[in-house]
Amino acid sequence: MAHILTAFFFITIFQTLTVLSTAHSYGDAHTCRSYCGNLTVDYPFAIQSGCGHAGYRDLLFCINGVLMLHISSGSYRVLDIDYAYESLTLDDPHMSTCSAIVFGKRGNGFVVEHWREQYLSPTVDNVFMLLGCTAESPLFQGFPGKHLPCRNVSGMGCEEYYGCPGWNIVGTKKVGLVYGSGPPDCCAVSFEAIKAINLTKLGCQGYSSAYSLAPLRVDGPHGWSYGIRVKYSVEGGDSFCKACEATRGACGYDINDFSSLCMCGSWNSTSNCDSVHSSASHRRTWSLMDALTGFMGCIAVWKLSATLGL
Numbered sequence: 001m002a003h004i005l006t007a008f009f010f011i012t013i014f015q016t017l018t019v020l021s022t023a024h025s026y027g028d029a030h031t032c033r034s035y036c037g038n039l040t041v042d043y044p045f046a047i048q049s050g051c052g053h054a055g056y057r058d059l060l061f062c063i064n065g066v067l068m069l070h071i072s073s074g075s076y077r078v079l080d081i082d083y084a085y086e087s088l089t090l091d092d093p094h095m096s097t098c099s100a101i102v103f104g105k106r107g108n109g110f111v112v113e114h115w116r117e118q119y120l121s122p123t124v125d126n127v128f129m130l131l132g133c134t135a136e137s138p139l140f141q142g143f144p145g146k147h148l149p150c151r152n153v154s155g156m157g158c159e160e161y162y163g164c165p166g167w168n169i170v171g172t173k174k175v176g177l178v179y180g181s182g183p184p185d186c187c188a189v190s191f192e193a194i195k196a197i198n199l200t201k202l203g204c205q206g207y208s209s210a211y212s213l214a215p216l217r218v219d220g221p222h223g224w225s226y227g228i229r230v231k232y233s234v235e236g237g238d239s240f241c242k243a244c245e246a247t248r249g250a251c252g253y254d255i256n257d258f259s260s261l262c263m264c265g266s267w268n269s270t271s272n273c274d275s276v277h278s279s280a281s282h283r284r285t286w287s288l289m290d291a292l293t294g295f296m297g298c299i300a301v302w303k304l305s306a307t308l309g310l
């Protein structure tokens with residue numbers, strides 16, 4: 001009996017010390033970094049609400065180990081997140097590639113919510129090739145002398161794309177820079193030029209998107225990478241997050257007003273975890289109360305064992 005009580009006494013002491021020590025540290029700030037399949041999801045992105053930057057809220061979803069990006073035009077599979085170059089590589093399964101031309105307006109295109117445009121935009125060297133657009137398409141309006149807005153982007157364009165085997169099935173109607181007999185089957189543009197790839201609005205049957213990873217210039221459409229390269233950038237840079245993480249905080253935002261927050265475990269700071277905050281002292285008072293309760297428990301057990309004459 002004496003041994004049990006002694007053991008109990010030491011366990012209580014140990015727990016008290018643990019409570020005391022955590023009361024004086026910030027505790028382990030919960031991390032916002034997560035993983036989906038083999039991709040790391042880190043600032044400014046997040047899968048949990050309240051984590052990351054507010055500009056990227058409700059954007060990424062991890063579904064059965066597959067990271068999906070959701071915007072107005074639809075859902076895309078995220079193939080890669082390049083944190084060094086601040087870019088994402090997306091795939092749309094209904095996008096045309098070199099081996100398959102997909103018509104029937106099944107592709108998503110690329111349209112971002114207006115408020116999110118400043119945070120997410122296809123890169124300048126990503127080419128969008130609009131396929132099977134009608135003559136009435138806004139693409140072909142307002143260009144005097146029937147000049148086309150179609151361009152090569154980063155050395156990629158329709159002339160070469162027409163050489164893809166996918167066209168053997170659908171056939172092509174190649175047109176030069178000026179058309180007379182009708183619009184071309186393919187018109188290549190940069191995202192900058194039209195700001196939204198909305199197949200319905202543009203009156204197009206399908207689209208393809210390709211990018212070439214600089215500085216290697218791959219020859220021919222077989223060598224292009226098919227997918228959408230998207231640039232992301234946080235306004236004001238990531239200095240807020242850097243400062244937050246340097247004090248062991250996790251970068252997040254207020255889910256009500258979307259302002260940036262540094263999550264410090266038991267409290268949230270509007271700067272970083274080293275800053276003085278009223279709720280921090282609040283929390284510490286509570287921890288000390290816990291410690292005191294533990295000590296009282298110890299004394300009670302001590303007195304009990306003495307009373308029982310052990």
Ligand SMILES: *[C@@H]1O[C@H](CO)[C@@H](O)[C@H](O)[C@H]1NC(C)=O
Nearest residue numbers: 037038039040065079080081
């Ligand atoms: C992640 O997994 C996919 C297949 O699921 C693979 O194609 C890709 O190369 C992998 N990426 C990395 C960085 O390992």
Ligand SMILES: *[C@@H]1O[C@H](CO)[C@@H](O)[C@H](O)[C@H]1NC(C)=O
Nearest residue numbers: 050252253254255266267268
């Ligand atoms: C801190 O902010 C996050 C995100 O808004 C929220 O989920 C969490 O409950 C907040 N924590 C505290 C202690 O207020």
Ligand SMILES: *[C@@H]1O[C@H](CO)[C@@H](O)[C@H](O)[C@H]1NC(C)=O
Nearest residue numbers: 072073074111198199200201
């Ligand atoms: C695309 O354009 C159509 C017609 O203008 C419009 O109804 C639709 O909402 C647009 N889609 C997106 C994702 O903006």
Ligand SMILES: *[C@@H]1O[C@H](CO)[C@@H](O)[C@H](O)[C@H]1NC(C)=O
Nearest residue numbers: 150151152155157159160177
């Ligand atoms: C695009 O590049 C191809 C091949 O380099 C060239 O033949 C074609 O004239 C260019 N098209 C435009 C619209 O500049």
